[in-house]
Amino acid sequence: MQGRGRWFHGRIRGCGYRLTLPRMKIVEVLNSSKGHLSAEEVFLKVHQIYPAVGLTTIYRTLEMLVASGIVGKINAGDGKARYEFKKTPEEDPHFHLICKKCGNIINVEANKELDKHINKVKEEYIKNYEFKVDNLQLRFYGLCKNCK
Amino acid sequence: MQGRGRWFHGRIRGCGYRLTLPRMKIVEVLNSSKGHLSAEEVFLKVHQIYPAVGLTTIYRTLEMLVASGIVGKINAGDGKARYEFKKTPEEDPHFHLICKKCGNIINVEANKELDKHINKVKEEYIKNYEFKVDNLQLRFYGLCKNCK
DNA sequence: TTGTTAATGACAATCGTTTTCAATAAGGAG
DNA sequence: CTCCTTATTGAAAACGATTGTCATTAACAA
Numbered sequence: 001m002q003g004r005g006r007w008f009h010g011r012i013r014g015c016g017y018r019l020t021l022p023r024m025k026i027v028e029v030l031n032s033s034k035g036h037l038s039a040e041e042v043f044l045k046v047h048q049i050y051p052a053v054g055l056t057t058i059y060r061t062l063e064m065l066v067a068s069g070i071v072g073k074i075n076a077g078d079g080k081a082r083y084e085f086k087k088t089p090e091e092d093p094h095f096h097l098i099c100k101k102c103g104n105i106i107n108v109e110a111n112k113e114l115d116k117h118i119n120k121v122k123e124e125y126i127k128n129y130e131f132k133v134d135n136l137q138l139r140f141y142g143l144c145k146n147c148k
Numbered sequence: 149m150q151g152r153g154r155w156f157h158g159r160i161r162g163c164g165y166r167l168t169l170p171r172m173k174i175v176e177v178l179n180s181s182k183g184h185l186s187a188e189e190v191f192l193k194v195h196q197i198y199p200a201v202g203l204t205t206i207y208r209t210l211e212m213l214v215a216s217g218i219v220g221k222i223n224a225g226d227g228k229a230r231y232e233f234k235k236t237p238e239e240d241p242h243f244h245l246i247c248k249k250c251g252n253i254i255n256v257e258a259n260k261e262l263d264k265h266i267n268k269v270k271e272e273y274i275k276n277y278e279f280k281v282d283n284l285q286l287r288f289y290g291l292c293k294n295c296k
Numbered sequence: 297t298t299g300t301t302a303a304t305g306a307c308a309a310t311c312g313t314t315t316t317c318a319a320t321a322a323g324g325a326g
Numbered sequence: 327c328t329c330c331t332t333a334t335t336g337a338a339a340a341c342g343a344t345t346g347t348c349a350t351t352a353a354c355a356a
Contacts, residue, residue, distance in 0.1 A: 166353050166354075168353070186343095187344080203344095204344095204346095207343090207344065228343060229344090
């Protein structure tokens with residue numbers, strides 16, 4: 001990630017946003033964190049390396065990063081949104097296992113076979129319902145290894 | 149729905165809840181409404197036929213109905229939960245088309261083929277991640293006919 | 297009919313998120 | 327490098343959906 005430069009810096013500039021200190025710190029934290037973080041979790045982590053940051057800036061920057069396609073946002077249903085850094089600029093289709101108890105979110109690879117079938121019905125829906133599909137989410141709710 | 153009695157009355161009693169007037173009115177509204185209603189939309193509709201009702205009761209009753217399996221709850225990501233009445237006591241697997249603009253939710257039938265494949269990967273996840281899957285959601289986000 | 301207790305409704309409180317606004321800093325023009 | 331415009335910032339207040347509190351009411355078992 002150091003070698004060919006950080007793709008997301010260019011992406012931020014390319015989308016017409018300024019490359020500011022708080023933004024760099026926020027992306028840095030997201031980049032070095034595993035899993036899906038809530039806005040407050042991001043705030044706490046950023047605050048450790050850049051105490052001047054405000055929670056408002058976290059929210060605004062996260063929205064900006066989502067709009068730029070650098071960060072994914074998912075709403076698991078517990079009232080707080082969670083954000084995950086995208087490792088690559090390309091779309092990387094994956095699904096989620098969401099633990100009803102601890103709220104933890106696990107990424108799972110998009111099975112080729114399944115992916116094909118989902119895309120088939122997607123085309124059907126576009127035709128039958130005249131619905132323009134931008135993106136889709138497949139989620140499995142239940143109990144994770146630790147919470148069972 | 150009149151013929152063999154209202155299955156949900158028995159279900160409510162069976163789950164240990166009392167059959168009260170506000171509850172009957174709320175289920176009546178849900179039963180006769182098409183689509184997915186927010187708590188406030190339910191409140192406004194119930195208020196027309198039973199003005200004494202309070203918003204708090206709407207929320208509490210909706211949660212109770214979800215817990216009883218009479219109503220489905222879905223969180224489309226716009227900050228407000230939506231509720232839909234289940235026509236039958238059995239699970240009726242279906243997916244959702246969610247309009248990013250107007251927030252409208254369209255139910256679509258669960259394609260047999262797709263359903264089979266989803267269940268296959270579900271079994272995989274249960275094995276590979278030791279994750280107990282209770283239920284799943286497949287959503288397609290985009291623009292509906294009217295909003296395109 | 298009565299007594300117990302769940303359910304109700306008004307109101308306040310909570311929580312995540314957004315808005316407002318004056319102060320600051322990014323980065324293009326010169 | 328310096329200046330100037332304008333996006334960005336942080337603190338605080340506002341917001342909207344939902345939940346808690348509590349005294350009053352009504353289900354329904356006895």
